[in-house]
Amino acid sequence: MRDSGLSGKVALVTGAAGGIGAAVVRQLHLEGVTVVATDIDEGAVARLAGELGGRVHAVLLDVRSTEAVDTLVARVERDIGPIDLLANVAGVLSYEPVVSLSDHEWERVLDINAAGVFRVSRAVARAMQERARGAIVTVSSNAAGIPRHAMAAYAASKAAATMFTRCLGLELAPHGIRCNIVAPGSTLTPMQTAMWADADGAARVIAGSLETFKTGIPLAKLATPDDVADAVVFLLSDRAGHITMADLYVDGGATMRG
Numbered sequence: 001m002r003d004s005g006l007s008g009k010v011a012l013v014t015g016a017a018g019g020i021g022a023a024v025v026r027q028l029h030l031e032g033v034t035v036v037a038t039d040i041d042e043g044a045v046a047r048l049a050g051e052l053g054g055r056v057h058a059v060l061l062d063v064r065s066t067e068a069v070d071t072l073v074a075r076v077e078r079d080i081g082p083i084d085l086l087a088n089v090a091g092v093l094s095y096e097p098v099v100s101l102s103d104h105e106w107e108r109v110l111d112i113n114a115a116g117v118f119r120v121s122r123a124v125a126r127a128m129q130e131r132a133r134g135a136i137v138t139v140s141s142n143a144a145g146i147p148r149h150a151m152a153a154y155a156a157s158k159a160a161a162t163m164f165t166r167c168l169g170l171e172l173a174p175h176g177i178r179c180n181i182v183a184p185g186s187t188l189t190p191m192q193t194a195m196w197a198d199a200d201g202a203a204r205v206i207a208g209s210l211e212t213f214k215t216g217i218p219l220a221k222l223a224t225p226d227d228v229a230d231a232v233v234f235l236l237s238d239r240a241g242h243i244t245m246a247d248l249y250v251d252g253g254a255t256m257r258g
Contacts, residue, residue, distance in 0.1 A: 003238070004031055004233075004237040004238060005237055005239075005241075006028065006032060006033050006233070006236065006237050006238075007031060007032030007033070008032060008033075008034075009034070009084035009085055010033070010034045010036070010076070010080055010081040010083050010084050010085070011035045011036065011083070011084065011086070011236070012036045012038065012076060012083050012085070012086050012120070012124060013025050013028070013036065013037050013038065013086075013087045013089060014038050014039070014061065014063055014087070014088055014089055014090035014116070015038075015039060015088075015089035015090030015091060015139075016035075016038055016039045016045050016089065017037075017039035017041040017045050018039070018089065018190070018191065019188070019189030019191070019225040020089055020139060020187065020189060020225045020229060021037075021039065021089035021090070022048055023224075023225035023228065023229035024087050024229045024232050024233065025048060025052070025056060026052065026229070027226070027229045027230070027232075027233045028085070028087075028233060028236075029052050029053075029055060029056055031233065031237075032055075033055070033085065034055045034056075034057075034080065034081065035056045035057070036057045036059055036072075036076050036080060036083075037049060037056055037058050037059070038058075038059045038060070038090075039060070039061065039090070040060065040061065040090075042058070042059075042060040045058035045059070045060075046058040057080065059072060063090050063112060063116030063119060063120055064111050064112060064115070064116060065119075066119050069119045069120050069123050070123050073120075073123040073127065077127055082127065082131060083124050083128065083134070084128075084134055084135070085135050085136075085236045086120065086121065086124045086134070086135075086136045087136075087137050087139070087232055087236065088117045088121060088136070088137070088138040088139060088161070088165075089139045089232075090112060090116055090120075091112060091113045091116075091139070091158075092108070092109060092112050092113060092154075093154055093191050094108075094109045094151070094153045094154045095150050095151060096150055096152075096153065097150045098152045101152065101153060105153060106153050109153040109154060109157045110153070110156070110157045112157075113157035113158060114158075114160035114161045114164065117138050117161040117164060117165065118164055121136055121138070121164070121165070121179075124136065125172060125177070128172070128175070128177050129172065129175050129177065133175075133176055134172075134176075135177065135178045135179075135180075135235070135240075136165070136169075136172075136177070136178070136179045136180070137179075137180050137181070137235045137236055138161055138162070138164075138165040138179075138180075138181050138182070139181075139182050139184065139228065139232065140158045140159075140161050140165075140247070141154070141155070141183055141185075142183045142184065142185045142249055142251040142254060142255045143155040143158055144158035144159040144183060145159070145162075145247075145249075145255060145257060146255050147213075148214065149212035149213065161181075162181050162183070162247060165179050165180070165181050165245075166181070166245045166247070169244045170245060173245075178235075178240070178241075178243065178244040179244060179245065180240070180243060180244060180245065180247075180248065181246065181247040181248065182231045182232050182235065182248050182250055183247055183248065183249045183251070184223055184227075184228045184250050184251060185217065185223060185249070185251025185252060186217065186223065186251070186254070187222060187223040187225060187227070187228055188202075188222045188223065188225070189225060192205075192222070206220055206221065206222065215254055215255070215256070216254065217252040217253065217254045218252060218253035218254070218256075219253055220252075221252060223250060223251070227250060228250050231248055231250050235248065
């Protein structure tokens with residue numbers, strides 16, 4: 001089997017306390033990567049680092065703060081090593097009809113899901129560009145490519161993060177840096193299950209909803225965090241060495257696009 005080329009590299013992962021983020025950290029760790037696992041939930045990433053051992057560094061990071069992001073990236077580059085890989089996973093869900101959506105909620109969701117990706121990617125890209133190497137993956141959502149009922153803020157934020165990452169990829173391609181997107185659908189994480197009213201939540205998601213014009217999932221199952229992490233780690237690896245600006249949907253066929 002062809003080597004992934006990941007062993008010995010340094011990765012920064014945001015949103016590392018969540019289901020997908022933690023799965024990305026675990027898989028990168030298995031590949032021999034030194035991982036800086038960041039999240040606003042410092043206790044959760046500390047527990048993850050304790051579980052995995054010395055090559056995982058847990059760090060508090062609020063992606064809404066440019067100062068915090070820039071300081072962290074500089075500290076990692078100085079104390080741990082050059083950042084070879086970035087996985088933008090930090091994000092929040094918002095489920096509110098537009099007519100009742102507050103300015104504060106709109107701004108909060110865009111600030112984390114879109115501006116957070118911008119801040120972290122900008123800081124890391126500056127360092128990567130000087131070395132002319134690196135790979136960046138943003139975890140977006142299939143909601144970025146299809147309208148969703150009561151999810152305007154979330155979908156808009158993910159669409160912004162997606163197009164930002166593709167534009168960044170165009171700018172960084174001459175420097176040998178690849179930027180790609182993974183767009184999950186419904187995934188078995190606390191963010192997903194928090195929306196369910198009862199034990200039939202998964203079945204309803206799989207079946208879809210005519211009332212809200214939402215398709216079901218042709219594969220008849222929810223994604224696991226590892227399903228999404230597999231795609232992220234592949235795109236970060238040398239096995240995806242000629243792939244950039246791609247938007248890979250990992251949604252069991254729910255949006256019927258690639």
